[in-house]
Amino acid sequence: MANKNKQQNEDPFKDLVDLNDLAGRLRQQDKKCQLIFAHNGTGKTRLSMAFKDLGKQDNSRDTLYFNAFTEDLFFWDNDLDNDTDRVLVLNDSSKFFAGIWALELDNRIRPLLQKYVDFDFRITKEKHKKEADKEEIERWEVSFFLPENPDENIKVSRGEEHIFIWCFFLAILQLSLDKEDGSPYEWVKYVYIDDPISSLDDNYAVSVAHNLATMLKDYKKINYDPKKDIKFIISTHHGLFFNVLCNELNKVPRYLLSKNTFDKYYFIKLEGDTASLYHVAMLKVLKDTLDNNEPLYPYHFNILRNIMEKTANFHGLAGFKKCIELEDAEFYERLIPVLNHGGYSVFEPKEMLPENKENFVMVLRKLLDTYPFHQDLSPNLFKESQL
Numbered sequence: 299m300a301n302k303n304k305q306q307n308e309d310p311f312k313d314l315v316d317l318n319d320l321a322g323r324l325r326q327q328d329k330k331c332q333l334i335f336a337h338n339g340t341g342k343t344r345l346s347m348a349f350k351d352l353g354k355q356d357n358s359r360d361t362l363y364f365n366a367f368t369e370d371l372f373f374w375d376n377d378l379d380n381d382t383d384r385v386l387v388l389n390d391s392s393k394f395f396a397g398i399w400a401l402e403l404d405n406r407i408r409p410l411l412q413k414y415v416d417f418d419f420r421i422t423k424e425k426h427k428k429e430a431d432k433e434e435i436e437r438w439e440v441s442f443f444l445p446e447n448p449d450e451n452i453k454v455s456r457g458e459e460h461i462f463i464w465c466f467f468l469a470i471l472q473l474s475l476d477k478e479d480g481s482p483y484e485w486v487k488y489v490y491i492d493d494p495i496s497s498l499d500d501n502y503a504v505s506v507a508h509n510l511a512t513m514l515k516d517y518k519k520i521n522y523d524p525k526k527d528i529k530f531i532i533s534t535h536h537g538l539f540f541n542v543l544c545n546e547l548n549k550v551p552r553y554l555l556s557k558n559t560f561d562k563y564y565f566i567k568l569e570g571d572t573a574s575l576y577h578v579a580m581l582k583v584l585k586d587t588l589d590n591n592e593p594l595y596p597y598h599f600n601i602l603r604n605i606m607e608k609t610a611n612f613h614g615l616a617g618f619k620k621c622i623e624l625e626d627a628e629f630y631e632r633l634i635p636v637l638n639h640g641g642y643s644v645f646e647p648k649e650m651l652p653e654n655k656e657n658f659v660m661v662l663r664k665l666l667d668t669y670p671f672h673q674d675l676s677p678n679l680f681k682e683s684q685l
Contacts, residue, residue, distance in 0.1 A: 311553075311565035317341050320555075320565060321348040324531060325488075329551055331514060334533035335540045336555035341563070342533045343367075345555070346492040349531065353488060359393075360485060362474055364467045365492035368394070372463055375439075376453070384453045386440040386462075388421075395438070396482035397473060406469035407462075413509070414461050414502075417442050417454060457502075464494050464506070468513070475517045475528060491532045495539050503539040504600040511546030541604065581605055584662060594650040594658060602662060609669055622664040 310327065314320050324332060336342045346365045353360035371392050377383040388395055397403060404421045411419070419442050425434050440462075441451045454462070474486040494510075495503050514530065533555070534540050544552055554566045584601060587594065606618035615621060650658065 309567075311567075314563045314565060317345045317563065318348045318352075320563060321345060321352055324349060325352060327551075329529065330518070330527065331530040331532070331547060331550045333540065333543055333547070333550055333552040334531065334555050335537075335552065335568075336533060336535060338535045340535075340555055340557055342492050342535065342555070346490045346531075346533065349488070349490050358485065360487040361490055362471065362483065362486045362488070363490040363492070364464070364494055365490070366496075368467060369460070369463055371395075372440075372459070374453075382451070384441075384451055385424075386442070386459065388438040388440065390438045393482075394470070397470070398438070400482070401473060403466070403469055406472065407465050410465040410468050411462060414465075414505070415454075415458055416444075417452065417458070418445050418448070419443070419462065461502075467494075468510075472513070475513075477528075486528055489528060489530045491530070493534050493536070495534070495536055503536055504542055504597055507539045507542035508546060511543055514547065538601065545604065545607070588659065588662075594655050596648070596650065598650075599658065602658065602665075606665060609665070613669075622661065622668055 311320065311323055314323075334342070334345075343365050346363055347367070350359070350361040350363050371389040371394055373387050373389075375385050375387050377385075388398075395403075398421065404419070408418070419440055421438065421440050424437050424439050426437055427434055442454050442462075443450060443452055470483060471489060473481055474483040474489070477484065491510075495506050510532075517528075532543065534543075540552075544550075552568045554568055555563065556566070557563045584598060584605075586592075587598065603618060606621045609621050610616075610618045613621075
Protein backbone atom coordinates (compact mmCIF):
# COMPACT_ATOMS: atom_id res chain seq x y z
CA MET A 299 0.00 0.00 0.00
CA ALA A 300 2.85 2.37 0.87
CA ASN A 301 4.54 1.73 -2.49
CA LYS A 302 1.25 2.33 -4.31
CA ASN A 303 0.74 5.67 -2.56
CA LYS A 304 4.33 6.61 -3.31
CA GLN A 305 3.80 5.91 -7.02
CA GLN A 306 0.63 8.00 -7.04
CA ASN A 307 2.45 10.94 -5.41
CA GLU A 308 5.46 10.82 -7.71
CA ASP A 309 5.75 13.74 -10.11
CA PRO A 310 5.24 12.36 -13.65
CA PHE A 311 6.98 15.45 -15.08
CA LYS A 312 10.11 15.40 -12.95
CA ASP A 313 13.53 15.91 -14.62
CA LEU A 314 12.28 16.85 -18.07
CA VAL A 315 14.82 16.54 -20.86
CA ASP A 316 13.15 18.74 -23.49
CA LEU A 317 9.78 19.58 -25.03
CA ASN A 318 9.62 16.26 -26.88
CA ASP A 319 10.01 14.52 -23.54
CA LEU A 320 7.22 16.64 -22.07
CA ALA A 321 4.95 15.93 -25.07
CA GLY A 322 5.43 12.20 -24.56
CA ARG A 323 4.62 12.43 -20.86
CA LEU A 324 1.49 14.47 -21.55
CA ARG A 325 0.30 11.66 -23.81
CA GLN A 326 0.84 9.15 -21.01
CA GLN A 327 -1.50 10.96 -18.61
CA ASP A 328 -4.96 9.43 -18.31
CA LYS A 329 -6.66 12.82 -18.16
CA LYS A 330 -9.60 14.05 -20.23
CA CYS A 331 -8.20 17.59 -20.25
CA GLN A 332 -5.00 19.34 -19.14
CA LEU A 333 -4.51 23.12 -18.91
CA ILE A 334 -1.09 24.72 -19.34
CA PHE A 335 -0.06 28.30 -18.60
CA ALA A 336 3.22 29.53 -20.08
CA HIS A 337 4.61 32.93 -20.98
CA ASN A 338 5.44 33.75 -24.58
CA GLY A 339 8.83 32.45 -25.62
CA THR A 340 8.66 29.44 -23.32
CA GLY A 341 7.88 26.98 -26.11
CA LYS A 342 4.09 26.54 -26.10
CA THR A 343 3.72 26.31 -29.87
CA ARG A 344 6.76 24.03 -30.20
CA LEU A 345 5.26 21.79 -27.52
CA SER A 346 1.99 21.55 -29.45
CA MET A 347 3.87 20.54 -32.62
CA ALA A 348 6.00 18.01 -30.74
CA PHE A 349 2.80 16.51 -29.31
CA LYS A 350 1.25 16.38 -32.78
CA ASP A 351 4.34 14.79 -34.35
CA LEU A 352 4.38 11.99 -31.78
CA GLY A 353 0.95 10.96 -33.05
CA LYS A 354 2.07 10.59 -36.65
CA GLN A 355 2.57 7.08 -38.00
CA ASP A 356 3.12 6.65 -41.73
CA ASN A 357 0.14 8.49 -43.27
CA SER A 358 -2.02 8.43 -40.15
CA ARG A 359 -2.24 10.90 -37.30
CA ASP A 360 -4.24 11.34 -34.11
CA THR A 361 -4.10 15.04 -33.12
CA LEU A 362 -6.37 17.85 -34.22
CA TYR A 363 -4.57 21.06 -33.29
CA PHE A 364 -5.08 24.79 -33.26
CA ASN A 365 -2.01 27.02 -33.13
CA ALA A 366 -0.13 29.58 -35.22
CA PHE A 367 0.36 26.98 -37.96
CA THR A 368 -3.41 26.52 -38.24
CA GLU A 369 -3.77 30.20 -39.07
CA ASP A 370 -1.15 29.78 -41.79
CA LEU A 371 -3.61 27.54 -43.68
CA PHE A 372 -5.52 30.74 -44.49
CA PHE A 373 -4.00 33.61 -46.51
CA TRP A 374 -5.30 36.75 -48.18
CA ASP A 375 -5.52 37.53 -51.88
CA ASN A 376 -6.08 41.29 -51.78
CA ASP A 377 -6.68 41.71 -55.53
CA LEU A 378 -3.86 44.22 -55.92
CA ASP A 379 -4.75 44.83 -59.58
CA ASN A 380 -8.37 45.91 -59.06
CA ASP A 381 -8.54 46.33 -55.29
CA THR A 382 -12.13 45.02 -55.19
CA ASP A 383 -12.27 41.23 -54.96
CA ARG A 384 -10.52 40.50 -51.66
CA VAL A 385 -10.77 36.87 -50.55
CA LEU A 386 -9.29 34.59 -47.92
CA VAL A 387 -7.73 31.57 -49.65
CA LEU A 388 -7.68 28.10 -48.06
CA ASN A 389 -4.77 25.68 -48.37
CA ASP A 390 -6.89 22.89 -49.84
CA SER A 391 -4.05 20.34 -49.66
CA SER A 392 -4.43 20.18 -45.87
CA LYS A 393 -6.54 17.42 -44.28
CA PHE A 394 -7.84 20.14 -41.99
CA PHE A 395 -10.38 20.99 -44.72
CA ALA A 396 -11.36 17.37 -45.49
CA GLY A 397 -15.06 17.80 -44.67
CA ILE A 398 -15.59 21.27 -46.07
CA TRP A 399 -17.99 20.33 -48.88
CA ALA A 400 -19.56 16.99 -47.91
CA LEU A 401 -20.39 18.16 -44.40
CA GLU A 402 -21.37 21.73 -45.36
CA LEU A 403 -18.93 23.28 -42.94
CA ASP A 404 -20.10 26.79 -43.77
CA ASN A 405 -23.49 26.07 -42.19
CA ARG A 406 -21.73 24.76 -39.08
CA ILE A 407 -19.38 27.74 -38.85
CA ARG A 408 -22.04 30.42 -39.28
CA PRO A 409 -23.94 30.01 -35.95
CA LEU A 410 -20.62 29.96 -34.09
CA LEU A 411 -19.37 33.08 -35.86
CA GLN A 412 -22.61 35.01 -35.34
CA LYS A 413 -21.95 35.05 -31.60
CA TYR A 414 -19.09 37.47 -32.21
CA VAL A 415 -19.50 39.45 -35.46
CA ASP A 416 -22.16 40.98 -37.68
CA PHE A 417 -20.75 40.10 -41.12
CA ASP A 418 -21.44 36.95 -43.16
CA PHE A 419 -19.33 34.84 -45.51
CA ARG A 420 -19.45 32.33 -48.34
CA ILE A 421 -17.01 29.55 -49.27
CA THR A 422 -16.65 28.80 -52.98
CA LYS A 423 -14.50 27.03 -55.54
CA GLU A 424 -13.09 29.46 -58.08
CA LYS A 425 -11.12 28.95 -61.30
CA HIS A 426 -8.00 31.05 -61.85
CA LYS A 427 -5.44 31.12 -64.64
CA LYS A 428 -1.75 30.96 -63.90
CA GLU A 429 0.03 33.94 -65.40
CA ALA A 430 2.93 31.89 -66.78
CA ASP A 431 1.23 29.09 -68.75
CA LYS A 432 -2.46 30.07 -68.77
CA GLU A 433 -3.29 26.83 -66.97
CA GLU A 434 -6.47 26.99 -64.92
CA ILE A 435 -6.28 26.12 -61.26
CA GLU A 436 -9.04 25.75 -58.72
CA ARG A 437 -8.92 27.62 -55.42
CA TRP A 438 -11.10 27.41 -52.34
CA GLU A 439 -11.94 30.93 -51.28
CA VAL A 440 -13.80 32.69 -48.49
CA SER A 441 -15.42 36.03 -49.24
CA PHE A 442 -16.87 38.24 -46.52
CA PHE A 443 -19.78 40.63 -46.85
CA LEU A 444 -22.34 42.57 -44.84
CA PRO A 445 -25.86 41.06 -44.85
CA GLU A 446 -27.35 44.29 -46.21
CA ASN A 447 -24.93 44.29 -49.16
CA PRO A 448 -24.11 40.65 -50.09
CA ASP A 449 -22.67 41.52 -53.51
CA GLU A 450 -19.78 43.60 -52.16
CA ASN A 451 -16.80 41.76 -50.67
CA ILE A 452 -15.21 43.36 -47.63
CA LYS A 453 -11.79 43.00 -46.04
CA VAL A 454 -12.28 42.07 -42.39
CA SER A 455 -9.87 43.14 -39.66
CA ARG A 456 -7.08 40.98 -38.33
CA GLY A 457 -9.08 40.27 -35.21
CA GLU A 458 -12.19 39.36 -37.19
CA GLU A 459 -10.15 37.09 -39.44
CA HIS A 460 -8.81 35.38 -36.33
CA ILE A 461 -12.27 34.78 -34.88
CA PHE A 462 -13.42 33.35 -38.23
CA ILE A 463 -10.53 30.87 -38.25
CA TRP A 464 -11.26 29.98 -34.63
CA CYS A 465 -14.93 29.30 -35.44
CA PHE A 466 -13.82 27.25 -38.46
CA PHE A 467 -11.75 25.14 -36.06
CA LEU A 468 -14.64 24.86 -33.57
CA ALA A 469 -16.92 23.52 -36.31
CA ILE A 470 -14.37 20.82 -37.12
CA LEU A 471 -13.89 20.12 -33.42
CA GLN A 472 -17.63 19.60 -33.00
CA LEU A 473 -17.62 17.11 -35.89
CA SER A 474 -14.76 15.27 -34.18
CA LEU A 475 -16.66 15.15 -30.89
CA ASP A 476 -19.78 13.81 -32.61
CA LYS A 477 -17.75 10.70 -33.56
CA GLU A 478 -19.95 9.69 -36.48
CA ASP A 479 -18.80 6.61 -38.40
CA GLY A 480 -17.25 7.54 -41.72
CA SER A 481 -16.54 11.12 -40.67
CA PRO A 482 -13.35 12.58 -42.19
CA TYR A 483 -12.37 13.47 -38.60
CA GLU A 484 -12.94 10.10 -36.92
CA TRP A 485 -9.14 9.73 -36.57
CA VAL A 486 -9.03 12.41 -33.83
CA LYS A 487 -7.91 11.05 -30.45
CA TYR A 488 -6.33 14.23 -29.09
CA VAL A 489 -7.16 17.92 -29.44
CA TYR A 490 -4.36 20.39 -28.74
CA ILE A 491 -5.37 24.06 -28.55
CA ASP A 492 -2.62 26.66 -28.19
CA ASP A 493 -3.45 30.33 -27.58
CA PRO A 494 -6.69 30.82 -29.52
CA ILE A 495 -6.84 34.46 -28.37
CA SER A 496 -3.23 35.47 -28.95
CA SER A 497 -4.08 38.49 -31.13
CA LEU A 498 -7.30 39.64 -29.46
CA ASP A 499 -8.30 41.84 -26.53
CA ASP A 500 -9.26 40.83 -23.00
CA ASN A 501 -12.96 41.35 -23.70
CA TYR A 502 -12.70 38.46 -26.17
CA ALA A 503 -10.88 36.17 -23.71
CA VAL A 504 -13.83 35.66 -21.37
CA SER A 505 -16.28 34.90 -24.16
CA VAL A 506 -14.03 32.43 -25.99
CA ALA A 507 -12.98 30.65 -22.79
CA HIS A 508 -16.59 30.33 -21.62
CA ASN A 509 -17.82 29.00 -24.99
CA LEU A 510 -14.94 26.54 -25.26
CA ALA A 511 -15.49 25.26 -21.72
CA THR A 512 -19.21 24.86 -22.43
CA MET A 513 -18.45 22.76 -25.51
CA LEU A 514 -16.14 20.49 -23.51
CA LYS A 515 -18.65 20.09 -20.69
CA ASP A 516 -21.46 19.32 -23.13
CA TYR A 517 -19.26 16.69 -24.79
CA LYS A 518 -18.68 15.02 -21.44
CA LYS A 519 -22.42 15.00 -20.67
CA ILE A 520 -23.80 14.01 -24.08
CA ASN A 521 -21.27 12.35 -26.38
CA TYR A 522 -18.64 11.02 -24.02
CA ASP A 523 -17.69 7.41 -24.78
CA PRO A 524 -14.76 5.87 -22.83
CA LYS A 525 -13.89 3.68 -25.82
CA LYS A 526 -13.66 6.69 -28.15
CA ASP A 527 -12.57 9.27 -25.61
CA ILE A 528 -10.95 12.39 -27.06
CA LYS A 529 -8.41 14.03 -24.75
CA PHE A 530 -7.68 17.76 -24.65
CA ILE A 531 -4.60 19.85 -23.96
CA ILE A 532 -5.08 23.63 -23.84
CA SER A 533 -2.15 26.03 -23.45
CA THR A 534 -2.08 29.81 -23.21
CA HIS A 535 -0.04 32.81 -22.09
CA HIS A 536 -3.18 34.80 -21.34
CA GLY A 537 -3.87 35.01 -17.60
CA LEU A 538 -7.54 35.92 -17.85
CA PHE A 539 -8.28 33.23 -20.44
CA PHE A 540 -6.48 30.65 -18.28
CA ASN A 541 -8.29 31.77 -15.15
CA VAL A 542 -11.73 31.52 -16.76
CA LEU A 543 -10.98 27.99 -17.98
CA CYS A 544 -9.78 27.04 -14.49
CA ASN A 545 -13.06 28.29 -13.04
CA GLU A 546 -15.25 26.65 -15.67
CA LEU A 547 -13.34 23.33 -15.69
CA ASN A 548 -12.58 23.31 -11.98
CA LYS A 549 -11.45 19.68 -11.65
CA VAL A 550 -9.07 19.73 -14.60
CA PRO A 551 -5.33 19.52 -13.77
CA ARG A 552 -3.47 22.76 -14.53
CA TYR A 553 0.24 23.32 -14.95
CA LEU A 554 2.80 26.07 -15.29
CA LEU A 555 5.45 25.60 -17.98
CA SER A 556 8.66 27.57 -17.51
CA LYS A 557 12.34 27.34 -18.30
CA ASN A 558 15.52 28.85 -16.93
CA THR A 559 18.36 30.61 -18.74
CA PHE A 560 19.98 27.23 -19.41
CA ASP A 561 16.86 26.03 -21.28
CA LYS A 562 15.94 23.59 -18.54
CA TYR A 563 12.17 23.09 -18.52
CA TYR A 564 9.95 22.94 -15.45
CA PHE A 565 6.36 21.70 -15.49
CA ILE A 566 4.72 22.59 -12.19
CA LYS A 567 1.27 21.43 -11.16
CA LEU A 568 -0.87 24.26 -9.83
CA GLU A 569 -2.51 22.75 -6.77
CA GLY A 570 -5.80 23.82 -5.26
CA ASP A 571 -6.59 27.45 -6.01
CA THR A 572 -3.06 28.45 -6.99
CA ALA A 573 -4.14 29.48 -10.47
CA SER A 574 -6.50 32.04 -9.01
CA LEU A 575 -3.52 34.17 -7.93
CA TYR A 576 -4.04 35.66 -11.36
CA HIS A 577 -7.01 37.45 -9.85
CA VAL A 578 -4.51 39.73 -8.08
CA ALA A 579 -3.09 40.69 -11.46
CA MET A 580 -6.62 41.20 -12.78
CA LEU A 581 -7.36 43.47 -9.83
CA LYS A 582 -4.43 45.61 -10.89
CA VAL A 583 -5.85 45.70 -14.43
CA LEU A 584 -9.06 47.21 -13.06
CA LYS A 585 -7.21 49.73 -10.92
CA ASP A 586 -4.95 50.77 -13.80
CA THR A 587 -7.97 51.23 -16.07
CA LEU A 588 -9.54 53.62 -13.59
CA ASP A 589 -6.29 55.38 -12.66
CA ASN A 590 -5.58 56.09 -16.33
CA ASN A 591 -9.17 57.22 -16.92
CA GLU A 592 -9.60 54.59 -19.64
CA PRO A 593 -13.07 53.50 -20.86
CA LEU A 594 -14.87 50.79 -18.90
CA TYR A 595 -16.67 48.02 -20.79
CA PRO A 596 -19.04 45.25 -19.65
CA TYR A 597 -16.21 42.70 -19.69
CA HIS A 598 -14.63 44.59 -16.77
CA PHE A 599 -17.58 43.31 -14.75
CA ASN A 600 -16.53 39.79 -15.79
CA ILE A 601 -13.19 40.42 -14.15
CA LEU A 602 -14.71 42.03 -11.05
CA ARG A 603 -17.17 39.20 -10.50
CA ASN A 604 -14.36 36.66 -10.94
CA ILE A 605 -12.30 38.42 -8.26
CA MET A 606 -15.29 38.54 -5.91
CA GLU A 607 -16.05 34.84 -6.41
CA LYS A 608 -12.44 33.91 -5.63
CA THR A 609 -12.51 36.11 -2.54
CA ALA A 610 -15.77 34.50 -1.39
CA ASN A 611 -14.36 30.99 -1.90
CA PHE A 612 -11.21 31.85 0.05
CA HIS A 613 -13.20 33.19 3.01
CA GLY A 614 -15.80 30.41 2.92
CA LEU A 615 -18.65 32.74 2.02
CA ALA A 616 -21.85 31.65 0.29
CA GLY A 617 -21.35 33.37 -3.05
CA PHE A 618 -19.80 36.61 -4.27
CA LYS A 619 -22.73 38.72 -3.00
CA LYS A 620 -21.54 38.04 0.55
CA CYS A 621 -18.18 39.72 -0.14
CA ILE A 622 -19.49 43.21 0.44
CA GLU A 623 -22.25 44.83 2.43
CA LEU A 624 -24.08 47.60 0.61
CA GLU A 625 -27.31 49.41 1.31
CA ASP A 626 -28.90 47.85 -1.76
CA ALA A 627 -27.22 44.44 -1.81
CA GLU A 628 -29.90 42.85 -4.00
CA PHE A 629 -29.35 45.49 -6.67
CA TYR A 630 -25.62 44.72 -6.90
CA GLU A 631 -26.31 41.00 -6.84
CA ARG A 632 -28.43 41.46 -9.97
CA LEU A 633 -26.21 44.06 -11.63
CA ILE A 634 -23.03 42.01 -11.90
CA PRO A 635 -24.56 38.85 -13.44
CA VAL A 636 -26.56 40.90 -15.95
CA LEU A 637 -23.52 42.81 -17.18
CA ASN A 638 -21.40 39.67 -16.93
CA HIS A 639 -23.55 37.75 -19.41
CA GLY A 640 -25.14 40.58 -21.37
CA GLY A 641 -24.76 40.54 -25.14
CA TYR A 642 -22.30 42.97 -26.70
CA SER A 643 -20.06 43.02 -29.75
CA VAL A 644 -16.60 41.61 -29.18
CA PHE A 645 -14.94 44.03 -31.57
CA GLU A 646 -17.10 47.08 -30.88
CA PRO A 647 -17.99 46.74 -27.20
CA LYS A 648 -20.37 49.29 -25.79
CA GLU A 649 -18.80 51.49 -23.15
CA MET A 650 -20.45 51.44 -19.73
CA LEU A 651 -23.07 54.06 -19.05
CA PRO A 652 -21.96 56.67 -16.47
CA GLU A 653 -24.36 55.19 -13.91
CA ASN A 654 -22.93 51.69 -14.34
CA LYS A 655 -19.38 53.02 -14.13
CA GLU A 656 -20.27 54.73 -10.85
CA ASN A 657 -21.72 51.46 -9.51
CA PHE A 658 -18.65 49.56 -10.70
CA VAL A 659 -16.27 51.90 -8.87
CA MET A 660 -18.40 51.72 -5.71
CA VAL A 661 -18.35 47.89 -5.66
CA LEU A 662 -14.60 47.75 -6.33
CA ARG A 663 -13.86 50.33 -3.64
CA LYS A 664 -15.99 48.43 -1.11
CA LEU A 665 -14.25 45.17 -2.00
CA LEU A 666 -10.78 46.63 -1.43
CA ASP A 667 -11.85 48.32 1.81
CA THR A 668 -13.35 45.08 3.14
CA TYR A 669 -10.55 42.74 2.02
CA PRO A 670 -7.23 44.63 1.84
CA PHE A 671 -4.88 42.48 -0.24
CA HIS A 672 -1.36 42.04 1.09
CA GLN A 673 0.99 44.62 -0.43
CA ASP A 674 3.70 42.03 -1.03
CA LEU A 675 1.45 40.41 -3.63
CA SER A 676 1.13 43.56 -5.70
CA PRO A 677 2.68 46.68 -4.16
CA ASN A 678 1.58 48.95 -7.02
CA LEU A 679 -2.03 48.01 -6.38
CA PHE A 680 -2.27 50.16 -3.27
CA LYS A 681 -0.89 53.47 -4.50
CA GLU A 682 -3.17 56.49 -4.23
CA SER A 683 -5.75 56.52 -7.00
CA GLN A 684 -9.16 57.87 -7.87
CA LEU A 685 -10.68 55.01 -5.88
